[in-house]
Amino acid sequence: MSKDFKKWFDDYSAIYDSFDEHLEEKNKNSKILFNHLNLGQNQKICDVGTGTGNSIIALQKLLNKNKIKGEYVGxxxxxxxxxxxxxKSKEIHTICADMKYLPLISDCIDCQTFYFSIHLARNEDFDLTLRETSRVLRNGTGKIVIVTITPNSPFNQLRDHLKGKKRPVITEKFLIEKLKSIDLLVDFTTVVTNALYFKTIDNALDFFEKRGLSIKNREETADILKQYMRVTEEGIEIAVMDQIFIAFKQL
Ligand SMILES: C[S@@+](CC[C@H](N)C(=O)[O-])C[C@H]1O[C@@H](n2cnc3c(N)ncnc32)[C@H](O)[C@@H]1O
Known part of the structure; x- marks a missing residue:
């Protein structure tokens, strides 16, 4: 399973950042963590499934701006x-590893984040990932933050519609139950609504086509996209996504 994702994301890496270019506000996420987590000086923050690093880079820059020094691992x-x-950044230490076997010592991470990544670990991999996270988390004070798109978001519905199949999603309830089983309780939850923005429907079609989302016939696909879009003064808003942030703390 992990091997397949490795190949998929290796192939996707060259265009991955163009996704963020179409979001309304990239830095919203770091502000939420900054405002809710009370991160102190010299904490170790580890972002798992960090990808091209946009989230951890934004958080590091925000903390730096506020004169909070830390150590960052992606x-x-x-x-x-x-x-x-x-x-993009020399401030983040990178490690190429599978989230279920973290090459980190136990009891060393103050905050471990998963932005749009933990849902890729399925079944026993999910449990192994949580066990690893719990092992590396600083005893008593470490926190975990999981960010995922809520199952009923139009973004997920559009993706399934274009793919012609339903992809598994994880729910807030599932996460809370799983984390409770390793003695972690909800610290805070909040939802941020975002969407993809394009100047024209053709730009949107190009975007989905580049991502291999079944554009056999542009007209048919345009009809599908129209079901998930809203025309605004600046262009079109498509595939609204509710991004849920759930932070967990130890008992
Ligand atoms: C949807 S991307 C999210 C990237 C980044 N967190 C963001 O928000 O832009 C998911 C990332 O998880 C990584 N990933 C998938 N399976 C993984 C695994 N088993 N261990 C570590 N990373 C994994 C992928 O390579 C990819 O970079």
């Missing part, structure tokens, strides 16, 4: 995704 199974991170 872990990903795809070294090609990490290569893009390294080209």
């Amino acid at each position: 872990i990903d199974i795809s070294d090609k995704m990490l290569k893009h991170l390294r080209a």
Whole structure:
């Protein structure tokens, strides 16, 4: 399973950042963590499934701006995704590894984040990932933050519609139950609504086509996209996504 994702994200790495270019506000996420987590000086923050690093780079910059120093680690199974991170920042230490076997000592991480990544670990891999996270987390004070798109978001519905199949998603309830089983309780939850923005429907079609989302016939696909879009003064808003942030703390 992990091997397949490695290949998929290796291939995808060159265009991955163009996704963020279409989001309304990239830095919203780091502000939420900054405002809710009370991160102190010299904490160790580890972002798992960090990809090209946009989230951890934004958080590091925000903390730096607020004169909070820290140590930052970005872990990903795809070294090609990490290569893009390294080209953007020298402040993040990168490690190419599988989230279920973290090459980190126990009891060393103050905050471990998973942005749009933990759902890729399925079944026993999910449990192994949680066990690893719990092992590396600082005893008593460490926190975990999981960010995922809520199952009913139009973004997920559009993706399934274009793919012609339903992809598994994880729910808030599932996460809370799983984390409770390793003695972690909800610290805070919050939802941020975002969407993809394009100047024209043709730009949107090009975007989905590049991502291999079944564009056999542009007209048919345009009809599907129209079901998930709203025309605004600036262009079109498509595939609204509710991004849920759930932070967990130890008992
Ligand atoms: C959807 S991307 C999210 C990237 C980044 N967190 C972001 O928000 O832009 C998922 C990332 O998880 C990584 N990934 C998938 N399976 C993994 C695994 N088993 N261990 C570590 N990383 C993994 C992928 O290579 C990819 O970079």
